[in-house]
Amino acid sequence: MKKAIDFVGSLFLKAAALFFLVFIVCVILQVASRYVPGVRILWAGELATYAFIWMIFLGAAIMVREKGHFTVGLVIDNIKGLPLFLVQSLTHVLIIIFGAVMIYDGYGLTMQFWEWNLNNLPQIRQGYTWMAIPVSGAAMILFAIQNWWEDLWTLKSNRKEETV
Numbered sequence: 550m551k552k553a554i555d556f557v558g559s560l561f562l563k564a565a566a567l568f569f570l571v572f573i574v575c576v577i578l579q580v581a582s583r584y585v586p587g588v589r590i591l592w593a594g595e596l597a598t599y600a601f602i603w604m605i606f607l608g609a610a611i612m613v614r615e616k617g618h619f620t621v622g623l624v625i626d627n628i629k630g631l632p633l634f635l636v637q638s639l640t641h642v643l644i645i646i647f648g649a650v651m652i653y654d655g656y657g658l659t660m661q662f663w664e665w666n667l668n669n670l671p672q673i674r675q676g677y678t679w680m681a682i683p684v685s686g687a688a689m690i691l692f693a694i695q696n697w698w699e700d701l702w703t704l705k706s707n708r709k710e711e712t713v
Contacts, residue, residue, distance in 0.1 A: 554695050558614045561607045561688060568604035572597050592669040599667070599678045606681040610688035613644055616696060634704045641697040644689055651686025658682060 575597035582590040612618050618640075628636065663676035 554691060561611050565604050565607040565611060568600045571600040572604060575600060595667055595669045602678055603681045606685035610685040610692060613689045614692035634700055637700045638697060641693045644693040648686040648689035652683045655682025655686055
């Protein structure tokens with residue numbers, strides 16, 4: 550199971566990097582179309598916006614996987630054992646709830662805007678943009694569960710070491 554989750558994490562990281570590259574290229578094209586006479590690229594700004602959205606949501610899921618999300622260092626650094634596990638568990642539960650809300654509301658937004666087209670790229674539906682929300686929500690849940698499981702095993706292995 551860990552290999553599958555690692556594969557998903559790797560896929561999300563590569564996709565986020567690709568969207569970052571698309572974002573940078575589109576911004577450069579947009580700047581060039583403003584200052585270079587005769588160059589008109591109307592779709593670059595819109596594509597940059599949507600690449601940025603996907604990059605941010607995939608990056609947020611990756612940060613959950615890497616435990617780089619918001620934590621209070623003062624609390625986490627000064628507790629150990631069961632209290633630490635309980636604080637980490639609360640964090641994981643909150644992330645899972647947030648991911649579930651992202652899936653539920655993101656699905657609704659995706660369906661609501663599915664028939665709409667992008668202004669400067671009418672062949673692309675806006676639903677693809679909104680799909681970033683439920684996809685990243687599902688990944689956040691998956692990664693939070695994996696982190697929770699690893700925290701549980703860390704707690705168990707630390708308790709075994711204390712009894713020896």
